[in-house]
Amino acid sequence: MDVTDVSVTLGSVQALDSVSLEVEQGEFLGVIGPNGAGKTTLLRTISGVLTPSGGTVTVDGQDITDLPSKASSRLVAVVPQETSLAFDFTVREVVEMGRTPYRNRLTLESSADEEMVTQALERTRTAGFADRAIGEVSGGERQRVLLARALAQDTPVLLLDEPTASLDINHQIRTLELVKSLVEAGKTIMAPIHDLNLAAHYCDRLLLLADGKRTALGSPDEVLTESNLEAAFGTDAVVTNNPVTGSVYVMALPDGARDRDGPHVHVIGGGGAAARLLYLLAASGYQVTTGALNEGDADVETARMLGIDAVTLEPYAPIDEASAEKVKEEVESAAVTVIPDLAIGHGNLPNLRAAAHADNLILVEDRPFEERNYAGVRGEERYHSLRERGTVVESRNVLEAVESAIESS
Numbered sequence: 001m002d003v004t005d006v007s008v009t010l011g012s013v014q015a016l017d018s019v020s021l022e023v024e025q026g027e028f029l030g031v032i033g034p035n036g037a038g039k040t041t042l043l044r045t046i047s048g049v050l051t052p053s054g055g056t057v058t059v060d061g062q063d064i065t066d067l068p069s070k071a072s073s074r075l076v077a078v079v080p081q082e083t084s085l086a087f088d089f090t091v092r093e094v095v096e097m098g099r100t101p102y103r104n105r106l107t108l109e110s111s112a113d114e115e116m117v118t119q120a121l122e123r124t125r126t127a128g129f130a131d132r133a134i135g136e137v138s139g140g141e142r143q144r145v146l147l148a149r150a151l152a153q154d155t156p157v158l159l160l161d162e163p164t165a166s167l168d169i170n171h172q173i174r175t176l177e178l179v180k181s182l183v184e185a186g187k188t189i190m191a192p193i194h195d196l197n198l199a200a201h202y203c204d205r206l207l208l209l210a211d212g213k214r215t216a217l218g219s220p221d222e223v224l225t226e227s228n229l230e231a232a233f234g235t236d237a238v239v240t241n242n243p244v245t246g247s248v249y250v251m252a253l254p255d256g257a258r259d260r261d262g263p264h265v266h267v268i269g270g271g272g273a274a275a276r277l278l279y280l281l282a283a284s285g286y287q288v289t290t291g292a293l294n295e296g297d298a299d300v301e302t303a304r305m306l307g308i309d310a311v312t313l314e315p316y317a318p319i320d321e322a323s324a325e326k327v328k329e330e331v332e333s334a335a336v337t338v339i340p341d342l343a344i345g346h347g348n349l350p351n352l353r354a355a356a357h358a359d360n361l362i363l364v365e366d367r368p369f370e371e372r373n374y375a376g377v378r379g380e381e382r383y384h385s386l387r388e389r390g391t392v393v394e395s396r397n398v399l400e401a402v403e404s405a406i407e408s409s
């Protein structure tokens with residue numbers, strides 16, 4: 001499917017401004033963007049409902065705007081966000097409407113039509129209430145019925161307007177898994193999706209629209225960058241990777257979330273040991289820094305999510321001199337430095353060396369000192385010497401300890 005330089009004006013609003021894109025057969029393209037960006041308008045233009053003031057839309061080499069509606073309905077099916085359906089049709093009758101483009105006044109329903117309708121009902125799990133009136137099913141069920149109708153239409157291109165909007169979490173995933181299987185079977189699918197994390201996980205590519213313009217187009221990690229999100233949505237967002245699925249993960253931060261103005265606390269982390277502490281300190285308004293940590297470490301991910309500055313290193317790289325120096329600078333400028341209950345290995349010796357420069361040092365120990373893990377004598381010695389000049393607390397008392405260290409200094 002090719003969209004070339006499409007512009008649409010609605011009333012006095014330029015809803016689409018010279019938008020171009022190609023969608024491959026067997027591709028799932030997610031359309032994202034703020035309210036009013038033009039997502040629905042783009043869908044309505046591709047389906048032939050709206051005529052662009054400029055540009056063309058071609059499907060299978062045919063210009064949609066030139067085709068009679070019956071012919072375009074064999075190329076593009078739409079699942080609208082909202083629809084007014086006569087309330088006394090049954091669910092099955094609504095799905096049968098999907099076969100209309102293949103009928104004329106003289107042909108009766110064929111067995112192929114019936115087969116398509118049955119399949120569509122089954123794939124969308126709506127067969128169980130096929131004989132109920134459409135007015136008597138829930139909003140989420142109705143959305144699945146509309147998807148069934150579009151499947152019965154048997155088109156190469158399927159446009160879904162917010163396919164998961166009124167679905168519960170179970171049906172969101174089921175619907176997107178169904179979309180995935182349709183795409184694998186060769187359908188071309190385009191869908192505005194507000195949930196950026198679902199979009200990132202399921203879509204092959206994303207189109208970011210803002211103000212009727214194509215702002216970005218590419219793989220989810222190319223499109224979902226902090227600067228693109230800031231520009232399009234005007235929101236401060238943190239982009240990390242979902243530790244479970246590996247997909248890009250977006251979290252919007254409330255206004256001012258990064259403007260913490262409390263005293264500076266530096267946290268030596270590693271392997272996720274600092275995650276909760278980072279959260280507690282950030283939520284209490286401290287200006288928190290952490291590091292040095294390797295990219296990919298769970299503590300780096302947490303720091304990103306919370307908008308905390310981290311001194312980072314390449315994955316698995318040892319702490320080099322420049323990074324050790326940066327850690328030392330953070331420690332020296334911090335009112336308090338905290339070492340959570342971490343495993344002490346060779347890797348973090350430079351961090352421990354830097355911690356020796358702290359004005360106030362707090363060491364968190366939830367396990368008896370003897371049971372802790374030290375890789376090598378040097379780690380143990382180094383930690384011992386820090387222990388002598390710092391305050392040892394359990395994690396449940398760490399906030400209090402930070403506060404009283406700051407008060408007394």
Ligand SMILES: Nc1ncnc2c1ncn2[C@@H]1O[C@H](COP(=O)(O)OP(=O)(O)OP(=O)(O)O)[C@@H](O)[C@H]1O
Nearest residue numbers: 010011012013015034035036037038039040041042
């Ligand atoms: N019938 C109309 N007449 C005039 N302007 C319209 C009409 N329909 C939509 N618009 C305007 O066109 C722009 C694009 O609207 P569109 O519905 O395509 O946005 P959207 O990205 O789908 O938004 P949402 O996320 O809220 O569904 C908006 O500024 C909207 O106010």
